[in-house]
Amino acid sequence: MEITQALKERILILDGGMGTCIQELDIQYDGNTDMLTLTMPDAIKSIHTAYIKAGSDIIETCTFGANSVSQEGYGCADKVYDMNLAGAKIARQAAQEYRGKNIWVMGSMGPTAKSLTIIEMMMDPTETLTFELLTNSYRTQAEGLIDGGVDGFLVETVNDARNALAALTAISQTQKSKGTDLPVMLSATVMNNSGCLMTGCTLPELFETLSSFSLLSAGVNCSFGAKELYPFIKEISNKVKCAVSIYPNAGLPTANGYEEKPADTAKELLKMAQDRLINIAGGCCGTTPAHIEEIANRLRGIKPREF
Numbered sequence: 001m002e003i004t005q006a007l008k009e010r011i012l013i014l015d016g017g018m019g020t021c022i023q024e025l026d027i028q029y030d031g032n033t034d035m036l037t038l039t040m041p042d043a044i045k046s047i048h049t050a051y052i053k054a055g056s057d058i059i060e061t062c063t064f065g066a067n068s069v070s071q072e073g074y075g076c077a078d079k080v081y082d083m084n085l086a087g088a089k090i091a092r093q094a095a096q097e098y099r100g101k102n103i104w105v106m107g108s109m110g111p112t113a114k115s116l117t118i119i120e121m122m123m124d125p126t127e128t129l130t131f132e133l134l135t136n137s138y139r140t141q142a143e144g145l146i147d148g149g150v151d152g153f154l155v156e157t158v159n160d161a162r163n164a165l166a167a168l169t170a171i172s173q174t175q176k177s178k179g180t181d182l183p184v185m186l187s188a189t190v191m192n193n194s195g196c197l198m199t200g201c202t203l204p205e206l207f208e209t210l211s212s213f214s215l216l217s218a219g220v221n222c223s224f225g226a227k228e229l230y231p232f233i234k235e236i237s238n239k240v241k242c243a244v245s246i247y248p249n250a251g252l253p254t255a256n257g258y259e260e261k262p263a264d265t266a267k268e269l270l271k272m273a274q275d276r277l278i279n280i281a282g283g284c285c286g287t288t289p290a291h292i293e294e295i296a297n298r299l300r301g302i303k304p305r306e307f
Helices: 003-009 018-024 033-039 041-054 068-074 077-097 116-122 131-148 161-178 203-209 226-239 262-274 289-299
Strands: 058-060 104-109 152-158 184-188 217-222 243-248
Touching: 018 033, 018 041, 033 041, 033 068, 033 077, 041 058, 041 077, 041 289, 058 077, 068 077, 068 131, 077 104, 077 131, 104 131, 116 161, 131 161, 152 161, 152 217, 161 184, 161 203, 184 203, 184 243, 203 226, 217 226, 226 243, 226 262, 243 262, 262 289
Parallel strands: 058 104, 104 152, 152 184, 184 217, 217 243
Antiparallel strands: none
């Protein structure tokens, strides 16, 4: 079944925090989680499998920061294509080994370590990153993801409309050159209760800026807990014509990390579902397979938002 049709029939369940699960593996690495697709593929596959077993219909590749701009700080910019190729193949293998339902693999593309809007505002003569260079960086990422067999893309944790524009432009250019037409999801992160991105752009302004691109879904992730994100999801649901996604953090972090229990996260997402605001639900920082299992159980049988 095509994912668009599935979204019209039921709420699809996204996976949860990749970094959270990696930290729980208690492995030694330099903080570059994207490199683990090359150095510890079995560990990454085990996380995908855990989320699938918990009820995820959609899993994200472990490639959030696998772009040359972000990898430059690790000295791994030359490994970007390989990271994305491997990340896609690992997720695809985990999906194919699960029997009983469709599992869609979405290529994760994060915001990068630099903000184009801030760079352009500061006009720092020592900063060399441009829109063209960032687009090319995302193109390499998109190429690896397509070659690895993803079902689509998830441009996520968007905190800068210019960066998102570069990512969507790169995906469009790459798909044209490869002759593919894979769906694209977009998810933003807000900084506070005003609903603004890091650069000051509001959610309506973001989606208006990117309205020329055809999106499978638009939504919010990370930010804070689901309860605080309700008004923003309602706002998005009233404005966009595509599917709506939500995958929040497990509450706000404390000195002991993220402490929101699976039942608490699921309770807030259930309210959004009952109010017919969403089509996709999952988790971000601090969420685990236990959170996803609870969300999947609570949302089962609830009709999705019409779009």
